[in-house]
Amino acid sequence: MSQDNAEFADFFAASWDPCLRAVAASTGNMTLAEDQTAEAFARAWASWTKVAHHPAPTAWVVRTALNAGASWWRRRSKETPLASHDVGAADSQAAGLDTPLLTALRCLPSRQREVIVLRIFLDLDIDTTARHLGIAPGTVRAHLSRAMTALRSELAPATTKETGQ
Amino acid sequence: MTDDALHNDDDLVRHLRDHVSTVAAPSRPSLAAIASRGRTHRRRRTASFTGIGVTGVAAGIALAFGLSGAPAGGTAAIQDDAFTLTSNANGTDTLTLPMKQVLDPAIFQRALTQHHIPALVKSGVVCDSRPEPANPVFSGIWTNPRPTPPQPGQLQAGAVVVINPAKIPSGTEMFFGYTSSDRAMFLNVITIDSYTCRSQPPPR
Numbered sequence: 001m002s003q004d005n006a007e008f009a010d011f012f013a014a015s016w017d018p019c020l021r022a023v024a025a026s027t028g029n030m031t032l033a034e035d036q037t038a039e040a041f042a043r044a045w046a047s048w049t050k051v052a053h054h055p056a057p058t059a060w061v062v063r064t065a066l067n068a069g070a071s072w073w074r075r076r077s078k079e080t081p082l083a084s085h086d087v088g089a090a091d092s093q094a095a096g097l098d099t100p101l102l103t104a105l106r107c108l109p110s111r112q113r114e115v116i117v118l119r120i121f122l123d124l125d126i127d128t129t130a131r132h133l134g135i136a137p138g139t140v141r142a143h144l145s146r147a148m149t150a151l152r153s154e155l156a157p158a159t160t161k162e163t164g165q
Numbered sequence: 166m167t168d169d170a171l172h173n174d175d176d177l178v179r180h181l182r183d184h185v186s187t188v189a190a191p192s193r194p195s196l197a198a199i200a201s202r203g204r205t206h207r208r209r210r211t212a213s214f215t216g217i218g219v220t221g222v223a224a225g226i227a228l229a230f231g232l233s234g235a236p237a238g239g240t241a242a243i244q245d246d247a248f249t250l251t252s253n254a255n256g257t258d259t260l261t262l263p264m265k266q267v268l269d270p271a272i273f274q275r276a277l278t279q280h281h282i283p284a285l286v287k288s289g290v291v292c293d294s295r296p297e298p299a300n301p302v303f304s305g306i307w308t309n310p311r312p313t314p315p316q317p318g319q320l321q322a323g324a325v326v327v328i329n330p331a332k333i334p335s336g337t338e339m340f341f342g343y344t345s346s347d348r349a350m351f352l353n354v355i356t357i358d359s360y361t362c363r364s365q366p367p368p369r
Contacts, residue, residue: 009196016193021185030191031289031364035345038194038202038267045203096188101180120178121185148174151181 008048012041015058022121023065026113028097028106033065040065058122059132063114104154112147115140191346194267201246201266245269250276257329258282264322264348273341282330283338285355291342291363294356298337301354305332306339320350 016037023040024033040061044051054060105113111133118129119140130137247268249261258280262268274286285292301307308327320326333339333354340360342351 005200012193012196012199017190020190020193021188024188024190025185029289029364030189031344031346034191035288038199038345041199042202042267043206045200046206096184099184101184105181116181120181148177152174152177155177 004048004052007052008045011044011052011057015061016041018122019058019061019065022062022117024097025102025105025121026066026117028102030097036065036068037061039068056118056122056124056128056132059118059124059128062117062122063132066114066117101151101155104151107154108147108150112143112150115143116147119144194345198267202269205245205266205269205272245272248273248276250280252280253327256331257327260326260328262320262322262324262350267345267348268343268350270341270343273343277339277341280330282328283333283357284341285338285360286341286343287362288343288345289364291351291353292340292355292360293353294337294360297354298356299334299354301339301352304334305329306354307352318352320352322348324350326352 019040020033020037023037024030027033027036043064044057044061051057051060105116108116114133115129118124118132119126124132126137126140130140133140246266247262247264249259249263251259251261253259270286270288274284277284277286299306302309306329311325328339336357337354338357340351340353340355342353343349344351
């Protein structure tokens, strides 16, 4: 195994689970997330000399997977939706993606959701998140702040109910 | 954490991380499967750069033509490590699914289009129409696949099925639902403007 292949193998072994979970949390559909994440890792393999020097290869994979998913959703939006048998409903429940918190996350604007995924799920620092998204660090902070406020607001009734207040 | 937003929301951040860490993630695919799929991307990219004579849309397929060589009898074969599609002299097409790599639905869809097989390819779902537009075997759309499928319409690695596009009724198309986790393909015939899709896996 060449050094590049060995490096990719290590990256793949260490990053599959966090990347898949981040994609699944963002999309709410484990089956599609699995396919999109596999696709993203395949593209990373094909471009490993470039991706290996990316400031955050995991972020590259997650964003590639989510972009692949966006294409899928665009195509699907032309189809007639099904309420009770919709795609991913069953597997999102089974995978634990159906919680109020993750549902609220998926209601955020896409940029805020991306910041949450990169900054919190993948634990990137502000500067790396900003470089990856091509925006200023201050903009990352602003998106993060708005996202946290929105999530807290969405979850407030549930928290109140749980604590009996 | 260094930013104020996270300092002020430590509980929420912890909550988010806890939630994500408890998501039930399926086991990761083999490195070989990822590399195989990656090689397809690399070949497609190389083909588009070196001007093998294909447009970007058909790059992967055209390269596969090159790999499979000129088929005997002038019939065209499209092939990669996931599937082979060969035109037969009698107008039928033989689909073989070695599935030695994760199938790329986009490449497969383009291959079917090139073979004039009206079809919809989707990943991770099974689609059908009610009522069913045609019994595909009785109406001769395809012959019983080899080996015998574990359930109707399901093809697994090594399956061979002969498709007769001329028998596909007007207003309908074939459906291929691919699941990378099971390395299986579900076949069906659907009405083009009236079908529904469900998540995998179907009831066994």
